[in-house]
Amino acid sequence: DIVLTQSPATLSVTPGESVSLSCRASQGISTSIHWYQQKSNESPRLLIKFASQSISGIPSRFSGSGSGTDFTLSINRVESEDFSVYYCQQSYSLPRTFGAGTKLELK
Amino acid sequence: EVQLQESGPGLVKPSQSLSLTCSVTGYSITSNYWGWIRKFPGNKMEWMGYISYSGSTSYNPSLKSRISITRDTSKNQFFLQLNSVTTEDTATYYCARSHGGYPYYFDYWGQGVMVTVSS
Numbered sequence: 001d002i003v004l005t006q007s008p009a010t011l012s013v014t015p016g017e018s019v020s021l022s023c024r025a026s027q028g029i030s031t032s033i034h035w036y037q038q039k040s041n042e043s044p045r046l047l048i049k050f051a052s053q054s055i056s057g058i059p060s061r062f063s064g065s066g067s068g069t070d071f072t073l074s075i076n077r078v079e080s081e082d083f084s085v086y087y088c089q090q091s092y093s094l095p096r097t098f099g100a101g102t103k104l105e106l107k
Numbered sequence: 108e109v110q111l112q113e114s115g116p117g118l119v120k121p122s123q124s125l126s127l128t129c130s131v132t133g134y135s136i137t138s139n140y141w142g143w144i145r146k147f148p149g150n151k152m153e154w155m156g157y158i159s160y161s162g163s164t165s166y167n168p169s170l171k172s173r174i175s176i177t178r179d180t181s182k183n184q185f186f187l188q189l190n191s192v193t194t195e196d197t198a199t200y201y202c203a204r205s206h207g208g209y210p211y212y213f214d215y216w217g218q219g220v221m222v223t224v225s226s
Contacts, residue, residue, distance in 0.1 A: 032211070046213065
């Protein structure tokens with residue numbers, strides 16, 4: 001199975017800061033990575049597909065980059081509604097796997 | 108609008124079977140792929156498996172022979188059965204749709220149903 005390692009586990013920021021969340025794959029997976037946001041007591045919401053492709057309806061402050069084994073989700077100027085947990089998921093091979101998540105919290 | 112809704116018992120006894128239903132509205136399950144994903148206490152997410160538009164299935168090997176995903180196209184529902192559950196199967200279970208003709212990522216999710224395995 002492909003292991004996805006997300007870092008940091010928790011990121012404490014103040015609104016207005018820009019942040020980068022990391023997802024590292026245990027082997028090369030091209031751009032087969034997708035990012036989700038999950039707020040407390042809600043279902044996950046797709047933010048970015050195939051490493052950098054935007055999703056309709058998602059604010060433009062969310063962007064993704066990377067290929068191979070290293071991927072980044074960037075949030076430009078964090079807003080209060082962004083405090084939640086972020087997951088990466090790979091679609092390079094079966095079984096699909098998720099990272100353990102990065103919790104973005106208010107400092 | 109595509110909507111998914113999970114239903115099923117919130118409490119299951121150890122060694123019994125867990126059975127959940129995902130009811131889909133706004134889109135036919137005879138298109139795309141439809142999956143089950145669970146989130147354990149502590150936030151770990153696990154892909155359990157999917158059923159395709161044609162009815163073919165794929166499962167996470169970690170679940171070995173305990174899992175079965177089936178469907179009823181007349182009701183636009185698909186189902187999860189997990190046998191011989193233990194307390195380690197306590198989780199929130201989500202059904203989700205994979206976008207397009209291959210199960211790359213999940214673009215629509217149900218709200219989730221919390222299942223506790225306990226005697």
